[in-house]
Amino acid sequence: MELTKLCWGATALEVQLPAGTTKRRVAEQACLSLLTSCETLLRLTQIHALILKLGLHRNPLVLTKFAATSSHFDAAHYAASFIFPDDDRPAPHRDAFLFNTLIRAFAHSAAHSKPRALRLYSAMLRHDVPPNKFTFPFLLKACAGLADLPLAKTLHSSVVKFGFDRDLHVRNTMIHMYCCCGDAAESAQKVFDGSPRRDSVTWSAIIGGYARAGNSARAVALFREMQVTGVCPDEVTMVSVLSACADLGALELGMWLESYVERKSITKSVELCNALIDMFAKCGDVDRAMKVFREMEVMRTIVSWTSVIVGLAMHGRGLEAVSVFDEMVEQGVEPDDVAFIGVLSACSHSGLVDKGRYYFNTMQNRFCILPKIEHYGCMVDMLSRAGLVNEALEFVQAMPIEPNQVIWRSIVTACHARGELKLGETISEELIRREPMHESNYVMLSNIYAKLLRWEKKTKVREIMDVKGIRKIPGSTMIEMNGEIYEFVAGDKSHDQYKEIYGMVEEMGREIKREGYVPTTSKVLLDIDEEDKEDALYRHSEKLAIAFVLLNTPPGTPIRIVKNLRVCEDCHSATKFISKVYNREIVVRDRNRFHHFNNGLCSCGDFW
């Protein structure tokens, strides 16, 4: 009975004990029970002290439970201190199980603690405790978190040395580890290729790896290959494929994936629903994203809300984004820093300056979130876009953190759009001094010179770029048609239909000019005569893609295209006219946002 006083009353009393248990076993059970209900770090330290007091610090059951619990509080070092006491207390019997538990605890902890998982592995070998098949998945996971490729290769050899390279779990984790170390295409692919058995986890690991690396086309291709081999994708696989699909902006594929989920009765986990929301938003159908969000059967998390808010923001539907944000707060879901980035960017894209200011204050005052550079970035962007360039500059001066290049670039973009060319020039030059290898700094300056009609200066910028070997990122446009993805680059002649396409572009030019379109030739890079400039504009990938879709789809079919850069001023204007003349809804995904063209108008209200 003395024991119950030591333990925290009620908790210990509730422990169910078989009749005739020894006093020692009572203590053990009490500690285990306390650990199960442990909810704070403070309580954990109290239990730590209790374990020492009761002399249970060598009890394997208690130690493993303690290690597992400690990992919830990122406090695995408490557990480590039992296993490697720093005083003269005798150490417990250390077997692989004990090491594994501790390695797992460190592998799941914050990045700065992860190296301890690896040191424990060394200690394990030093103490002649051979690792077992459970050791490596934990260890490789720690390495994945560290994104350390040389280390990954070392661990890979250890796996081979101990003969676990045939274990499915170990191989799967190895693929994941290599992907996290930035080597999906080489090392991870090699492990994948050499896998005698592949289950849905194997496929998810490699597909997710390519998706995270930005190689979405490869991720989708692998998904198709997976289906051929007959391994059933599960909800985790689908999440990875959906995120690749979102990146590509391939709506047809996305809709097919959604129906696949239904058809195969794949569990609609929160993550899967969130991936669907994100996919539909990024593929241009934000209403469908809303529908998924509204009809979710599982509990929505902050990520679900944020995905839908960011989705609405991208489509310029700022008021709806704001009202979803308010609804979220009303429902008692605490917004985090990412949710605020979403709502602030919604205000920015829709010119809701007052609302933006309100949320920026609310974030700090009501929700006690310290604004990060991204939040300041949203505010500066919002003010600049709204034409309040001076206020944006004052805001930058008053910022408690150093503004970054992104912030300066958004001011320059606004300067360009608002005709504040002198200021834009000064900032661009400064940007070039600070980041001489960044392509877009030169492009911005060059565009400003074009607007000022300073052709000699523009040519000079161009020359500097050549000398420094800075290449302009080629603009490309993707479209999806009948399950195929086509990519166009400026002046592209690789397509079978290219003659018809160029013919169509010519025709489009004639038709829209009749409606009042005037080519915006000032942005063309070269100082050439007006007619040639117009010709250069007609070669833009976006126009080629639109011509291609007009040629190959029945009248009235909406046109959806995805660009890798921001849409240029001329293409934006031309697309408006095309939507009217050809009576097509045209949905364009930019580097930054969506433009919905309809009957001669764009949803961005011409300011983007």
Add this chain to the structure above:
DNA sequence: CTAGGGTTAG
């Protein structure tokens, strides 16, 4: 005691 997954300014 083992593996794979969702949102982030321009």
